[in-house]
Structures are given as structure tokens and as C-alpha cells.
Amino acid sequence: MDTPQRRGRRGPALQTPVTAAIASAAFDELAENGWQGLSMDAVARRAGVGKAALYRRWPSKDAMLMDLIGEAVARNLPDLPDSGDLRRDVRAFLDLTVAQVADPRMPRIGLDLLAEYVRNPAFSEELRRTVAQPRREAAATILNRAVERGELPAGIDISLAVDLMISPLVLRLVISGEPVDEAVLDRMTSMIIAGAAATTAP
Amino acid sequence: MDTPQRRGRRGPALQTPVTAAIASAAFDELAENGWQGLSMDAVARRAGVGKAALYRRWPSKDAMLMDLIGEAVARNLPDLPDSGDLRRDVRAFLDLTVAQVADPRMPRIGLDLLAEYVRNPAFSEELRRTVAQPRREAAATILNRAVERGELPAGIDISLAVDLMISPLVLRLVISGEPVDEAVLDRMTSMIIAGAAATTAP
Amino acid sequence: MDTPQRRGRRGPALQTPVTAAIASAAFDELAENGWQGLSMDAVARRAGVGKAALYRRWPSKDAMLMDLIGEAVARNLPDLPDSGDLRRDVRAFLDLTVAQVADPRMPRIGLDLLAEYVRNPAFSEELRRTVAQPRREAAATILNRAVERGELPAGIDISLAVDLMISPLVLRLVISGEPVDEAVLDRMTSMIIAGAAATTAP
Amino acid sequence: MDTPQRRGRRGPALQTPVTAAIASAAFDELAENGWQGLSMDAVARRAGVGKAALYRRWPSKDAMLMDLIGEAVARNLPDLPDSGDLRRDVRAFLDLTVAQVADPRMPRIGLDLLAEYVRNPAFSEELRRTVAQPRREAAATILNRAVERGELPAGIDISLAVDLMISPLVLRLVISGEPVDEAVLDRMTSMIIAGAAATTAP
DNA sequence: TTCTAATCGAGACGGTACGTCCCGTCTTGCC
DNA sequence: GGCAAGACGGGACGTACCGTCTCGATTAGAA
Numbered sequence: 001m002d003t004p005q006r007r008g009r010r011g012p013a014l015q016t017p018v019t020a021a022i023a024s025a026a027f028d029e030l031a032e033n034g035w036q037g038l039s040m041d042a043v044a045r046r047a048g049v050g051k052a053a054l055y056r057r058w059p060s061k062d063a064m065l066m067d068l069i070g071e072a073v074a075r076n077l078p079d080l081p082d083s084g085d086l087r088r089d090v091r092a093f094l095d096l097t098v099a100q101v102a103d104p105r106m107p108r109i110g111l112d113l114l115a116e117y118v119r120n121p122a123f124s125e126e127l128r129r130t131v132a133q134p135r136r137e138a139a140a141t142i143l144n145r146a147v148e149r150g151e152l153p154a155g156i157d158i159s160l161a162v163d164l165m166i167s168p169l170v171l172r173l174v175i176s177g178e179p180v181d182e183a184v185l186d187r188m189t190s191m192i193i194a195g196a197a198a199t200t201a202p
Numbered sequence: 203m204d205t206p207q208r209r210g211r212r213g214p215a216l217q218t219p220v221t222a223a224i225a226s227a228a229f230d231e232l233a234e235n236g237w238q239g240l241s242m243d244a245v246a247r248r249a250g251v252g253k254a255a256l257y258r259r260w261p262s263k264d265a266m267l268m269d270l271i272g273e274a275v276a277r278n279l280p281d282l283p284d285s286g287d288l289r290r291d292v293r294a295f296l297d298l299t300v301a302q303v304a305d306p307r308m309p310r311i312g313l314d315l316l317a318e319y320v321r322n323p324a325f326s327e328e329l330r331r332t333v334a335q336p337r338r339e340a341a342a343t344i345l346n347r348a349v350e351r352g353e354l355p356a357g358i359d360i361s362l363a364v365d366l367m368i369s370p371l372v373l374r375l376v377i378s379g380e381p382v383d384e385a386v387l388d389r390m391t392s393m394i395i396a397g398a399a400a401t402t403a404p
Numbered sequence: 405m406d407t408p409q410r411r412g413r414r415g416p417a418l419q420t421p422v423t424a425a426i427a428s429a430a431f432d433e434l435a436e437n438g439w440q441g442l443s444m445d446a447v448a449r450r451a452g453v454g455k456a457a458l459y460r461r462w463p464s465k466d467a468m469l470m471d472l473i474g475e476a477v478a479r480n481l482p483d484l485p486d487s488g489d490l491r492r493d494v495r496a497f498l499d500l501t502v503a504q505v506a507d508p509r510m511p512r513i514g515l516d517l518l519a520e521y522v523r524n525p526a527f528s529e530e531l532r533r534t535v536a537q538p539r540r541e542a543a544a545t546i547l548n549r550a551v552e553r554g555e556l557p558a559g560i561d562i563s564l565a566v567d568l569m570i571s572p573l574v575l576r577l578v579i580s581g582e583p584v585d586e587a588v589l590d591r592m593t594s595m596i597i598a599g600a601a602a603t604t605a606p
Numbered sequence: 607m608d609t610p611q612r613r614g615r616r617g618p619a620l621q622t623p624v625t626a627a628i629a630s631a632a633f634d635e636l637a638e639n640g641w642q643g644l645s646m647d648a649v650a651r652r653a654g655v656g657k658a659a660l661y662r663r664w665p666s667k668d669a670m671l672m673d674l675i676g677e678a679v680a681r682n683l684p685d686l687p688d689s690g691d692l693r694r695d696v697r698a699f700l701d702l703t704v705a706q707v708a709d710p711r712m713p714r715i716g717l718d719l720l721a722e723y724v725r726n727p728a729f730s731e732e733l734r735r736t737v738a739q740p741r742r743e744a745a746a747t748i749l750n751r752a753v754e755r756g757e758l759p760a761g762i763d764i765s766l767a768v769d770l771m772i773s774p775l776v777l778r779l780v781i782s783g784e785p786v787d788e789a790v791l792d793r794m795t796s797m798i799i800a801g802a803a804a805t806t807a808p
Numbered sequence: 809t810t811c812t813a814a815t816c817g818a819g820a821c822g823g824t825a826c827g828t829c830c831c832g833t834c835t836t837g838c839c
Numbered sequence: 840g841g842c843a844a845g846a847c848g849g850g851a852c853g854t855a856c857c858g859t860c861t862c863g864a865t866t867a868g869a870a
Contacts, residue, residue, distance in 0.1 A: 438725070439725070440642070440725070515724035515725065516724070516725060518720075518721070518724050519720075519721035519722070519724045519725045520721070521781075522717040522718070522720050522721045522780070522781065523640060523641075523642070523717065523718060523721045532782075536782075561790075561793050563784075564774070564790065564793055564794060564797060565797075567774040567777050567778065567782075568770075568774055568797060568801065570777070571773035571774045571776070571777040572766070572769040572770055572773045572774070574773070574777075575769050575772070575773040575776075576769065578724070579723075579724065580734075580738075580769075582765075588763075588766065591763050591766055591804075591805045591806070592766060592805075594804040594805065594806070595766060595767075595770060595801040595802070595804045595805045596801065597804070598800045598801050598803065598804030599770065599797040599798065599800050599801030599804070600797070601800065602793075602796040602797050602799070602800030602801070603793045603794075603796065603797045604793070604796070
């Protein structure tokens with residue numbers, strides 16, 4: 001028999017084979033033509049599906065892509081153990097970020113994701129909630145633990161320090177595209193620790 | 203010699219006032235409707251110009267906007283005097299960045315600019331050259347002067363430190379949109395100086 | 405065998421009321437502005453229809469007009485009873501032609517029709533088959549019956565006599581536009597009968 | 607008084623070779639693309655001439671083509687001697703018509719000419735005056751001479767008989783495109799003479 | 809000879825229509 | 840009732856052409 005085994009739902013989508021086919025086709029089109037270049041007709045054709053099948057699931061092209069991408073990105077959430085040492089924690093955070101962005105489908109889709117993120121306020125909020133916030137919280141946890149351990153001074157600006165943990169790496173990975181090797185990550189780690197410690201009110 | 207003398211001039215040039223009218227109309231439309239919402243017919247109508255006048259200058263809507271915006275952004279280059287003090291130099295750099303992004307037309311257009319930046323490789327390179335590079339060089343100059351004065355250690359990673367001077371502020375201003383007040387800029391300045399000093403090889 | 409059964413219907417048909425609305429709008433525009441002055445946008449707007457609905461049916465403006473007009477003209481075929489007398493038959497044929505061309509929408513559209521007839525070879529053939537040929541056959545029938553009755557000699561050139569029955573009247577009606585009253589039709593009838601009888605090989 | 611004496615010449619005349627080049631290019635384009643397909647830019651390019659040179663001479667594309675074609679057609683006016691015999695005169699008229707239409711450039715351009723004739727009222731009048739009227743007068747002269755000689759009855763409808771001399775042949779040559787050989791011309795001559803004689807009031 | 813007005817080639821200008829493509833909705837029949 | 844196929848209204852895109860205008864270079868009549 002072929003009982004449609006519901007295995008711990010990954011999210012509302014991908015429940016039926018039709019939805020899965022749409023998702024696959026959409027990602028292919030996204031990688032080939034980008035967000036703006038993707039047309040609903042092309043996705044439906046590629047998925048061997050009627051256009052109505054798409055609009056039965058999402059109210060618009062943007063909503064569909066937000067949902068599909070958001071879900072895909074949200075799936076790989078950071079899971080960082082407490083190493084008991086700030087330097088190791090920070091380095092692990094950076095490594096995880098590099099690993100996630102290094103996903104083979106990321107280079108092309110990721111940029112379009114950011115493009116649409118800044119373009120579309122609704123998606124902006126959705127993505128902030130599902131993607132950015134969890135990562136910011138993970139970074140904040142690392143910093144707070146270090147404060148508790150006394151590795152960082154008490155009065156630091158956590159929010160600013162979190163920006164510091166995320167933005168220089170994202171700039172390199174997503175925007176400037178410069179290579180990020182071990183040595184750079186080492187120096188970046190030092191930079192983050194020193195910088196974070198200096199975010200106290202003067 | 204009996205060269206059959208060519209009559210007439212070699213051909214008229216594009217008329218400057220027309221280009222100016224198009225640019226103005228395009229910026230208005232951009233601010234009102236955004237990159238995607240901007241239509242070439244609307245720009246032409248607003249500029250009191252035929253659509254052909256647009257397509258005589260640029261091969262497509264995207265090319266037009268890239269060119270116009272890129273040029274506009276490239277125009278306001280940082281011009282930072284040497285204050286002789288690293289902290290003052292860094293703070294001036296941050297203030298300048300805030301001021302440029304705070305330009306009333308920026309909030310809406312700037313995001314679209316970044317969106318297209320990551321989407322279009324050709325524009326990406328163009329924008330890197332005319333917008334990012336000059337600012338990176340200004341930041342690098344500040345840091346190098348500090349090294350010469352002994353305010354920063356000799357072995358620091360200038361490129362990484364430049365990232366540090368730019369990315370956290372850009373993240374706040376362009377992406378997260380969190381407010382940036384004087385106090386935050388003070389703490390960010392401290393963070394940058396401490397972080398930059400720590401980018402030495404371990 | 406496991407032929408993957410195709411789901412859904414094979415595809416929707418073009419909707420009749422839409423086609424009718426387009427045809428009506430096209431004829432209105434044609435009468436008002438002529439073939440060249442008719443614009444597809446105007447037809448679509450007048451029909452309350454998207455431009456795509458037009459181009460889904462015909463590949464171009466000319467093809468659309470050829471099809472619509474050709475079909476309209478082809479519809480009113482001559483239906484001429486055998487009066488048993490050549491003169492009455494010929495006169496009835498002329499009257500029918502005048503009546504058909506006297507249709508209020510004809511004066512303007514008819515000329516454009518001929519214009520396109522001579523311009524476009526494909527339309528030319530189509531129109532010859534649906535419009536000219538039936539009328540030529542009706543004329544030929546009249547003449548052949550007269551030959552059988554002995555009203556016309558046996559050796560006449562039917563094709564040439566058919567030209568005679570059609571061309572002088574068409575010249576007046578369509579090209580020179582001179583008025584055609586009862587007296588002219590009387591004289592033309594005499595002319596045709598005498599001329600037809602003289603088309604024998606010398 | 608101080609009449610500001612106008613120095614310099616009153617202005618050079620339009621240059622003949624330029625006009626000739628335009629005419630040649632226009633006829634080429636006309637033969638290749640037809641009246642509607644001919645574009646002024648293409649004519650100017652082909653003639654190696656600026657578009658202004660065209661509009662300096664004619665107010666519009668239609669006016670230019672009307673003028674050029676009208677003049678070309680008007681040049682070969684019928685010049686028919688009085689043979690003293692109606693049959694020979696009619697046959698000569700038909701032969702001349704065949705010869706004129708048989709001109710190698712005619713087949714393609716001639717049809718477009720008629721097309722535009724029925725489409726464009728202004729051209730219609732111009733062409734009627736320069737092309738049709740002289741030929742109708744030539745035909746009328748032939749008929750009137752026959753009446754004077756007693757070869758045709760006195761009360762015939764000259765206008766209708768002129769239609770008879772022109773329209774069947776034109777129908778064949780220009781519209782139906784059927785071949786016209788000697789035998790057909792013989793029968794047509796007989797038909798015309800008999801028909802013309804029968805155009806008397808009943 | 810010198811002035812100067814009109815012509816020349818080239819092509820930009822405003823405007824209008826074309827034919828294509830896409831979005832999001834709606835309709836029709838097959839499963 | 841879900842599905843494929845695709846027609847539907849709407850609207851933007853990028854192209855082509857018309858008839859006008861501007862530009863600098865050329866040319867030939869009038870002073």
C-alpha cells in the first residue's frame with residue numbers, strides 16, 4: 001500500500017506530489033531566470049501542472065516564491081552547542097553561516113532573495129521573522145553567555161554586536177563575493193570579539 | 203584627387219535637455235512606484251518625450267535605470283579631510299555615510315538599487331566600480347593614516363577592516379532599517395576602532 | 405501497459421461571444437476609420453476585450469480583417485430563380501448585384517476589400533473562391549440556360565460573357581462610383597445580351 | 607528708406623539628380639514591398655538621401671507615391687490613329703491597353719496602384735484625371751467616330767459603351783489575372799461592338 | 809569676391825500602432 | 840471536487856514608422 005505517510009510536517013507546502021512538483025519547478029526556474037524572470041506559466045508548464053494549481057495554493061507569484069524560499073531557508077536553522085569559550089562559539093557561528101551560504105543552490109537564488117527582500121516589504125517582514133531573527137538570536141545567545149562568563153564586559157550593546165557578527169561576513173559572501181578562507185575567518189573572529197567588547201557606552 | 207565629398211554633418215547627437223527631462227521623470231516615477239512599478243510609457247509621458255527617445259539612449263528599462271541611478275549615486279563621492287585622529291576620521295566617515303543614505307530620495311530608491319545590484323552582474327560590476335570602490339578607498343585611506351600615526355598596529359587586514367567600517371552601518375540603514383542615533387554611532391565608532399586593531403594575523 | 409493517463413480536457417475553445425464582439429467592433433471601426441485607420445487597440449477596447457483575444461484568433465490585423473470581411477461578404481450568396489427568359493434573368497442578376505453592393509456598410513468597406521484583394525495574394529485566392537466564383541457560376545448558369553433555350557448561339561465564350569455580366573457594373577459601382585439608375589440598367593441589360601451573343605469565334 | 611537689401615541668391619532649386627534617385631528608389635521599394643510596406647526611411651536610405659529631401663518635395667508619403675506613379679502612368683498616353691474602321695479601332699485600343707499593362711513593372715505596382723486608388727479619395731481624383739479620363743476620352747472618340755460613320759446607331763450610351771471597352775479587359779488583366787491571347791481579344795472585340803450598338807434607349 | 813540663403817545627408821524628435829509576453833482570474837471538460 | 844489546459848481582460852514591453860526639426864557642411868546666385 002501507499003499510505004501517504006505524513007512524516008512530521010516540514011510546513012504547509014510539499015504535502016502533495018503536485019505541490020512538490022511545483023516547488024521543484026519553481027526552484028529550477030528561479031535558478032535559471034531569477035525572481036523577475038520567473039513566469040508562472042513557465043513554472044506550471046515545467047511542473048506539468050495547470051496554472052490554477054498554483055493559484056489555488058498561493059495568491060500571487062511573489063507569495064509563492066516567498067513561501068517556497070522562506071520555507072527552504074528556514075529549514076536549516078543554526079544549532080550551535082555551547083562550547084564554553086567565546087572564540088570557539090563565534091568561529092562556529094561564522095563557519096555555520098559560511099556553510100549555509102555555500103549551499104550549491106544559494107549563490108544564484110540567495111542574491112535574488114536579498115533583492116526581493118529589499119524590494120518587497122511584506123516579504124521583508126516574513127523573512128526577517130523566519131530567517132534573520134533566529135540567526136540574530138543565536139548570535140545574541142553566544143554573546144550573552146560570554147557576558148555571563150565574564151569574557152565580555154557587562155554593558156555591551158548586544159544588538160550592535162550581533163550586527164558585527166553577521167554583517168561583515170554577509171557583505172563578503174553575498175555582495176562583494178570575495179573568497180573567505182580560514183585565515184580570514186580567524187582574523188574576523190578576533191575582530192568580532194574585540195569589537196563586541198568595545199560596544200559599551202563611552 | 204576626386205574623392206566624392208560627403209555632404210552634410212556626420213549625424214546629430216542626443217539632446218542634453220531631453221536626457222535631463224527623462225532622468226528627472228524617471229527618478230520621480232521611481233520614487234512613486236519603484237523599479238518594477240515604473241513603466242517606460244509613464245516616464246516618456248511625464249518627460250513629455252516619445253518612447254523612442256528612451257530606447258535611443260538605453261536598450262531596455264533596466265539598463266536605463268541602472269545608468270541613471272548609478273550615475274546619480276556615483277556623483278556624491280565622499281570627501282573626507284584628515285583630522286589627524288582616527289576616532290574623528292571614523293566618525294566622520296560614518297556620519298557621511300548616514301548623510302548620503304539619509305538623502306530624501308534614498309530610502310525608496312536605494313533599496314531598489316541594491317536589489318538590482320545583486321540581480322544583475324553587469325550592473326554589479328559598474329556599481330562596484332563607481333560607488334563601492336571610491337568609498338572603500340576612502341575608508342582604507344583613513345585606516346592607513348592611522349597605521350602610519352601608530353594609532354593602529356602595522357599588521358592589520360585593511361580589507362577586512364574596511365568591511366567593518368561599512369557593513370554594520372549599511373546593514374542597519376539599508377536592510378534592517380533600525381534607527382541610527384548619535385549614541386549608536388558613538389558605540390559603533392568604538393567598535394570599529396577596536397575591531398580594526400584586532401584584524402592582525404594571529 | 406501503464407500509459408500515464410492525461411488528466412483534464414485537451415484545451416478550451418475560443419469563446420463564440422468574444423469572437424462576435426470582436427467582429428462587430430471591427431466592422432464599426434472599419435466603417436468609421438477604414439482599413440488603415442483601424443487600430444487593434446481600438447477594436448479590442450470597443451469590444452471590451454484584451455488585445456490578446458484578437459491575436460489568439462488571427463496572426464495580424466490584416467489577417468483578421470480579411471477573415472471577417474471575407475466571411476461577411478461570402479454569406480450573401482446570390483439565389484436566382486430561372487425566369488425562363490434571358491433578359492429577365494440578366495436584369496435580375498444585375499439588380500441583385502446592385503442590391504448587394506448597395507448595402508449601407510458596403511461603400512466604405514467594399515473599396516477597402518478590393519484594395520486588400522489586389523494587395524494580398526493569399527486573401528486574393530480566398531476571396532476568389534468564396535465571393536467571385538459563386539457569382540460567376542450564377543452568371544454562367546443564366547447564360548447556359550439561354551443557350552439551351554436557343555436565346556443565345558451555341559458557340560459563345562461563356563467565360564468572356566460572364567466577364568461582361570459582371571465587370572461594367574462593378575466598374576461603375578465600386579470604382580467610378582457613377583450612379584446606376586433603372587435606365588442605365590436597362591441599357592446595360594441590352595448591351596450584355598447583344599455582347600454575349602457576339603462572343604463566338606469569328 | 608533703408609530697405610534691407612536681400613543679399614545672396616533667393617535659394618537654389620531642388621536638385622534634379624536627387625529627385626531622380628528618390629524616384630528610382632521609391633519604385634524599387636514599391637515593387638518589393640508594396641504601397642503600405644514602403645517606408646520613407648527605406649526610400650531615403652536606398653536613395654542615399656536625407657529624409658528631409660523627400661519632405662522638401664512632397665508633403666507626405668502618399669503624396670509622393672501619387673505624384674511619382676501618377677506621372678509615370680500618365681506618360682504613356684494612348685495615341686490612336688483613326689483607322690476608319692470601328693473593329694480595327696477597338697482592337698487597337700485593346701492592344702494598347704494590353705501593351706501598357708504588360709509593362710514589366712506593372713504587375714506588382716499596378717495592383718497596388720488600384721488598391722490605393724480605391725483607398726484614397728484624393729489620389730482617386732488625381733488618378734481619374736490623369737489616367738482614366740484620357741483613356742476614356744480615347745475610347746469615346748473611337749465610338750463617336752463610328753457613330754458619325756454610321757457603324758454604330760446614333761442613340762447609343764457613349765459612357766456605358768466606354769465602360770464596355772475598358773472594364774472586361776481590365777477585369778482580366780488586373781483582377782482575375784486570366785491570360786489574354788489573340789483569340790480572346792478577337793471575341794472581345796466582337797462583343798464590344800455588338801454590345802455598344804445595343805446601348806440605345808429601349 | 810564675398811556674402812548669404814537654401815540645399816544637402818544624417819538622424820533625433822514626439823507620437824502612435826504594432827505584435828509579444830506575462831499576470832491573476834475564469835471556464836470547460838476529464839478523471 | 841481536483842485537475843490540465845488554456846482563454847480571458849488588462850497592461851507593459853520593445854520595435855517600426857510617420858512627419859517635423861536641428862545640425863554642420865556645401866553650393867551657387869547676388870552684390
